[in-house]
Amino acid sequence: MIRSSALGYPRIGDNREWKKAIEAFWAGKLGEDDLHAELKAIRLGRLRKQKELGIDLIPVHDFSYYDHVLDTAAMFGLVPPRFRYGGGPVPLSVYYAMARGSKDAAACEMTKWFDTNYHYIVPELNGTNPALTFNGPLRAYREAKEELGIEGKPVILGPVTFLKLSKGYPPEQADSWLEKLLPLYLRVFRELADEGAAWVQVDEPIVAAELSEEDMRRLEFAYGEIAKAVPELNVMLQTYFESADRYDRIAELPVRGIGLDLARGLAGNLASLEAHGFPGDKILGAGIVDGRGVWRADLREKRALLDRLRGFVPDDRLIVQTSCSLLHVPVSKAREDRLPPALKEALSFADEKLAEAVWLARTARLGEGEPAEELAGCDSALRAMADSPARQRRDVREAVEELRAASPARSKPFAERRAVQEEKWRLPLFPTTTIGSFPQTAEVRKARELWRKGEWTEERYEEFIRGRIEEWIGLQEKIGLDVLVHGEFERTDMVEFFGEKLDGFAFTRYGWVQSYGSRCVKPPIIYGDVAFREPMTVKETAYAQSLTTRPVKGMLTGPITILNWSFVRDDLPREEVAYQLAYALRREVEALEKAGIGMIQVDEPAVREGLPLKASQRQAYLDWAVRAFRMATCAVKDTTQIHTHMCYCEFQDMIGSIEAMDADVISIESSRSHGELLDSFERETYPLGIGLGVYDIHSPRVPAAEEMEATIHRALRVLDPKLFWINPDCGLKTRGREETEAALGHMVKAARSARAKYGSSTRRRIPEPGGENIV
Structure with missing residues (x-):
């Protein structure tokens, strides 16, 4: 039978x-016996x-x-x-x-x-x-x-x-x-x-x-x-x-x-x-x-x-x-x-x-x-x-096919772009930055909820977001970061935010899935042809840039990450959907550049996780993943610096493909793997800009500046100091404000100590929090 x-x-x-009980326990609001009781009830309920x-x-x-x-x-x-x-x-x-x-x-x-x-x-x-x-x-x-x-x-x-x-x-x-x-x-x-x-x-x-x-x-x-x-x-x-x-x-x-x-x-x-x-x-x-x-x-x-x-x-x-x-x-x-x-x-x-x-x-x-x-x-x-009309977008199909056939690439190689970018940005040795997001506090989440429910007007919500951007631009300048971000306070999930603004996506109310620990995500559903409607990030990024003379990065989620972190339609090859996403993001990159944003980060933390389990299938996947990234990013001017970010994967077997993406700077996780990624750079030179995460943001622990500096020194044994950036290993969305300020302060201190040790190649002076200037 x-x-x-x-x-x-x-x-x-x-x-x-489950998530709520565990986080209450971590916060000291739930005792151990009560945690066991609540999780047992969930466990038995699912069996029942x-x-x-x-x-x-x-x-x-x-x-x-x-x-x-x-x-x-x-x-x-x-x-x-x-x-x-x-x-x-x-x-x-x-x-x-x-x-x-x-x-x-x-x-x-x-x-x-x-x-x-x-x-x-x-x-x-x-x-x-x-x-x-x-x-x-x-x-x-x-x-x-x-x-x-x-x-x-x-x-x-x-x-x-x-x-x-x-x-x-x-x-x-x-x-x-x-x-x-x-x-x-x-x-x-x-x-x-x-x-x-x-x-x-x-x-x-x-x-x-x-x-x-x-x-x-x-x-x-x-x-x-x-x-x-x-x-x-x-x-x-x-x-x-x-x-x-x-x-x-x-x-x-x-x-x-x-x-x-x-x-x-x-x-x-x-x-x-x-x-x-x-x-x-x-x-x-x-x-x-x-x-x-x-x-x-x-x-x-x-x-x-x-x-x-x-x-x-x-x-x-x-x-x-x-x-x-x-x-x-x-x-x-x-x-x-x-x-x-x-x-x-x-x-x-x-x-x-x-x-x-x-x-x-x-x-x-x-x-x-x-x-x-x-x-x-x-x-x-x-x-x-x-038979849904959402799956019959001829305009999207034709535009993607034309772009795909063009073999997308930047107009000049990295070495030539680097020269004009250095002249434009005049950053110090070991520039400091963050990955993108800042703490999504209870206040931020509440404001978003009130706006979504219609209890706040669009104008009131926009004013609130601008207030958070102003606050954190000021904090970043006070801490001493070199390249700033607007903080992403208007965003929920890094994929959901973009999916809500593109055609072809649908969103559930309760479709949560565990990602790690108590972290749950609500993946979008790509059910139709993906199409760009209007600029998605320009307003907030341009406002942040208007508040400071330091560069502010535009922040986008890349096509392969959106693909791999969504539930994808099963009537088209994943490669085709990736190219549709890349075409839509290309138009957003162009809109950011037109608005005066000269550094644009297109995050691809999920490239590695899409790698097929069978080695014989991997190169084909990497080829179209790289092509999709370049489709999204290759149309910018030489002076526009393209960044990307990857985290929590084993990258040792795809360094060549990462290089082929041709991003001017990649920030990559290395703190939680205790620097093991560096072993791969000892065997294979990486010739583009790179920032290795110097501390783990998924832990509430705030490491000392000396600990971060040790990570920097080890990295500089195998990486070119002139191409090296310093950053956390991921976004700071889930962290508290106090620990974020403390950790970033330690990170800037570690960077300055490293500059003192290795010498400075800066062509401008960075204001210290107290008003002093440091070379």
């Missing part, structure tokens, strides 16, 4: 109760909902107090020495210090979870002694059974993926670390088996990347040991995000089931099934419901796929499931009352995706007699979306 399953469900609650929807195999231990990779590290006692952990269950204070930092210790590194917009906390193995501090999957299994009568399917991050995502050990120690971790996994599995758990879902998304022979051997070793230790436990080896690499050998692993992504990994996994078949002793977890997109499943197409799979696997060994955890999509579309009806009908969020999986499993069991009405409704919804 075909069954249904899910791989994971959103943590945040219907109304982001999956039970009511009819899911047969409900995942447990997919919940987290922050991040599931951090949970795994804490469960195994892998706490870096700087957090002064004394063994046993990891206290919440230490757990959150690892995630966010403390006044005494820098946070662990945070980076992207494969090619998604979710961020995980990178485990650090050096200096740690692994030990099982508690059995999280067992605790979750017991809770679901005792509280709700649910025979749950415990979920755990697999040993090989966990090891590959960790840092702090040389490559030659990978096998010894696996041998240290495996006994802990075996104990977790043994206790689950003794408790009566029938299934455990072991997530190994690393299988969707291109596995080395060494990693394949580690998988074979690990799962051989698991099978010997707990032969009675049904292990579902779960892969997702792409097709399984080395499928022929993965299929031979001694596990009860193998989960395959048959949404994003459909072509590759189907080809493997055709070539090798599916083992007669295993169960197939068929991930045919897309766990990452928001578009309604074509039920007729999915039924045909399911029937095709039944040619490889009999019904009693087939599970219909989501392609990955539903962590990556909003909870439900039920309350979305402001979307166009045709668009809403074409959408599917977490609850709707579970219903699709249940429907597919149920109708397959029942045969062809029942589903006609549901199929007709699905067909109608999909057809209405396909």
